[in-house]
Amino acid sequence: MATSGILRAIRYHPISSRIAATYRSLSTLVLAEHEGGSIKASSISAVEAAKSIGNENSVSLLLAGSGPSLKEAAEHAASCHPSISQVLVAESDNFTYPLAEPWAKLIHVVHQKGDYSHIIAASGSFGKNIVPRAAALLDISPVTDVTEISDSNIFVRPIYAGNALCTVRYTGSSPCMLTVRSTSFSVASTSADSNSKPASIDQVDLSNFSEDDAVGKSRYIKLSSQETERPDLGNARVVITGGRALKSAENFKMIEKLAEKLGAAVGATRAAVDAGYVPNDLQVGQTGKIVAPELYMAFGVSGAIQHIAGMRDAKVIVAVNKDADAPIFQVADYGLVGDLFEVIPELLEKLPDKK
Numbered sequence: 343m344a345t346s347g348i349l350r351a352i353r354y355h356p357i358s359s360r361i362a363a364t365y366r367s368l369s370t371l372v373l374a375e376h377e378g379g380s381i382k383a384s385s386i387s388a389v390e391a392a393k394s395i396g397n398e399n400s401v402s403l404l405l406a407g408s409g410p411s412l413k414e415a416a417e418h419a420a421s422c423h424p425s426i427s428q429v430l431v432a433e434s435d436n437f438t439y440p441l442a443e444p445w446a447k448l449i450h451v452v453h454q455k456g457d458y459s460h461i462i463a464a465s466g467s468f469g470k471n472i473v474p475r476a477a478a479l480l481d482i483s484p485v486t487d488v489t490e491i492s493d494s495n496i497f498v499r500p501i502y503a504g505n506a507l508c509t510v511r512y513t514g515s516s517p518c519m520l521t522v523r524s525t526s527f528s529v530a531s532t533s534a535d536s537n538s539k540p541a542s543i544d545q546v547d548l549s550n551f552s553e554d555d556a557v558g559k560s561r562y563i564k565l566s567s568q569e570t571e572r573p574d575l576g577n578a579r580v581v582i583t584g585g586r587a588l589k590s591a592e593n594f595k596m597i598e599k600l601a602e603k604l605g606a607a608v609g610a611t612r613a614a615v616d617a618g619y620v621p622n623d624l625q626v627g628q629t630g631k632i633v634a635p636e637l638y639m640a641f642g643v644s645g646a647i648q649h650i651a652g653m654r655d656a657k658v659i660v661a662v663n664k665d666a667d668a669p670i671f672q673v674a675d676y677g678l679v680g681d682l683f684e685v686i687p688e689l690l691e692k693l694p695d696k697k
């Protein structure tokens with residue numbers, strides 16, 4: 343039963359006596375997030391996941407927002423992935439910020455018209471915020487954190503902090519709602535075929551959408567984000583992570599300098615975040631970001647199960663820890679038993695500056 347050291351379990355979801363959903367035809371609505379006039383890479387991965395549901399699947403992308411950047415994002419959406427046949431645009435001040443209440447209602451309205459077999463979002467903070475509320479409105483149970491799609495209603499998802507993979511069959515009624523891990527559905531850079539015709543762009547009819555629908559218990563206050571030229575943690579090719587052993591925010595700057603040299607994103611353990619060395623959007627792990635870079639370098643990270651859950655899919659893992667028995671060495675491809683306060687300065691000295 344073991345697969346690459348990971349237990350694979352079979353479980354039926356949600357209740358085996360219910361009749362398995364049978365789809366007349368496959369049609370998927372992908373909930374897309376956009377920023378600065380572009381569709382986010384994680385949402386394009388959700389389209390890639392939609393593609394693997396079936397060959398005859400027709401894929402629509404739902405965008406919401408207001409202002410000129412929405413129009414730009416719609417144009418980007420129409421040509422960002424050849425599997426998209428239609429872009430649905432909901433333009434209203436109610437969607438200026440991606441709050442769960444108006445979005446959930448929007449999904450309900452759009453599904454009533456489109457009668458989709460599947461609704462998919464990437465498993466980031468956007469999808470995790472909106473999908474449960476939309477699923478409740480549609481009276482269905484979503485399947486979350488999907489890493490593999492075997493069939494239109496059979497999915498693989500990690501459980502026990504990634505220590506077991508569970509194959510679930512969705513037996514609820516339509517639509518089948520999923521959040522998918524974008525690192526498991528990476529899009530080849532050539533995927534947006536320049537010869538393919540752009541998808542049609544249609545406005546969503548919001549005449550049934552009342553002001554009351556937009557008002558919920560949450561209010562948008564502000565967005566706090568760091569201006570950085572470093573790559574996005576979720577999609578970076580190289581990630582340099584520091585743990586509690588860095589001891590202070592000042593010392594953590596060594597990790598940032600190393601990341602700069604390597605053109606890498608910076609990650610952190612929860613212990614480093616809780617100690618205030620870095621903001622929590624850098625946390626990697628079960629309750630942080632899931633990453634799958636080509637190279638993951640961990641400095642002073644013990645390798646707790648909750649941290650491993652967020653980086654175990656990295657192609658090459660390098661660990662530096664002064665404790666030879668640290669669990670991180672069990673998943674590392676290359677390990678160095680040493681003091682990070684000696685190793686990092688040496689690396690900074692010997693590595694060439696990024697061109």
Ligand SMILES: Cc1cc2nc3c(=O)[nH]c(=O)nc-3n(C[C@H](O)[C@H](O)[C@H](O)COP(=O)(O)OP(=O)(O)OC[C@H]3O[C@@H](n4cnc5c(N)ncnc54)[C@H](O)[C@@H]3O)c2cc1C
Binds near residue numbers: 611641646
């Ligand atoms: C529900 C739950 C969810 C969680 N989610 C997450 C999550 O998403 N992400 C996450 O990271 N954690 C998460 N945690 C916390 C997790 O259990 C660990 O506590 C955390 O990952 C430990 O962080 P750390 O490795 O930085 O610190 P420590 O466990 O304190 O390890 C520090 C390591 O640094 C080494 N070290 C010390 N000094 C040096 C030095 N000078 N040079 C080299 N090595 C040195 C030590 O040998 C040690 O191995 C979660 C915990 C719970 C209960």
